[in-house]
Amino acid sequence: KAIYGKIMKSKTTLSSHGTAPHTSPVSNFLPRVQTLLWKQALPALVLLWGAALPVQAQLVLTLPADALIIDMTAGGTATFHATLTNNYAFDLYLNSDAFTVSDPAVVDDTLFQNYFVTPLAGSQPILAANGGSVQLDLFQVALPAATRAGVYTGVLTLQGGATPLDAADLVTGEFAVRAAKASAVPEAGIAPMLASLVGLGGIGLLYRRLAGRTSGSGRGV
Numbered sequence: 001k002a003i004y005g006k007i008m009k010s011k012t013t014l015s016s017h018g019t020a021p022h023t024s025p026v027s028n029f030l031p032r033v034q035t036l037l038w039k040q041a042l043p044a045l046v047l048l049w050g051a052a053l054p055v056q057a058q059l060v061l062t063l064p065a066d067a068l069i070i071d072m073t074a075g076g077t078a079t080f081h082a083t084l085t086n087n088y089a090f091d092l093y094l095n096s097d098a099f100t101v102s103d104p105a106v107v108d109d110t111l112f113q114n115y116f117v118t119p120l121a122g123s124q125p126i127l128a129a130n131g132g133s134v135q136l137d138l139f140q141v142a143l144p145a146a147t148r149a150g151v152y153t154g155v156l157t158l159q160g161g162a163t164p165l166d167a168a169d170l171v172t173g174e175f176a177v178r179a180a181k182a183s184a185v186p187e188a189g190i191a192p193m194l195a196s197l198v199g200l201g202g203i204g205l206l207y208r209r210l211a212g213r214t215s216g217s218g219r220g221v
Helices: 002-019 025-052 110-117 190-220
Strands: 059-062 068-071 076-086 093-101 106-108 132-143 150-161 168-180
Touching: 059 150, 059 168, 068 076, 068 132, 076 168, 093 106, 093 110, 093 132, 110 132, 132 150, 132 168
Parallel strands: 068 168
Antiparallel strands: 059 076, 076 132, 093 150, 106 132, 150 168
C-alpha cells in the first residue's frame, strides 16, 4: 500500500505538471524589455515632435526696426509706435512695464500707462485672446540738448497676465534713438524767391531773342 501510494502520488504530480500551461522564461522577459524601451523612448519622441512644431510667441511686440532721429543740438523727443498681438488662449491685461536705456536718453512711459493701466476714461482695456491686436504710440524717448552724436539703445519689458493683478514678464522689445544733426531745410521765403528769379531770367532771355530778330530783319530791308 505504501508503494502504491507513492506511485499514485507521482502520477498525480506528473498529471498536474502536464496540464499546467508551459511558459518560457524568454517569452516572459521580452514583453518587459519592450515596455522598458518604450517608456525610455517616449520622452525623446515627445521632444522631437515638439521641436518639429513651429514655436509661436504668446505676446508679440513690434517696434520700429531703425533708430529714430533726434536733433543732437536742440535735443527733443521721439515717439515709438508699436503693434501688440495676443496669441494666448485668454484675454490679456498689461499691468506694468520696465525699461533700461543708455544715458543720457530718458524713457517716458506715460502713453503706455494711460492706455493700458490707468485709462483716462472707461475700464482697463484688454488684448483679446487668440490674435487680438492693437496699434498705438506706446512710449517716448527724450535726448537733452547738446547730446553727443551716436545711437542710444534700450529694452522695454511689458508685464501682466490673465487678471489686472498679474505682473509676469510677457515680452521684451529693443529700441534705439540716434542723435544727429538736423537736415538743412530751406527757409520758407527762399523757394518763392528762386522761382521769381527763374521767371525773370526767362523773361529777359525772351526779350533778348525778340530784340535780335527785330534788328536782323531791319538789316535785311
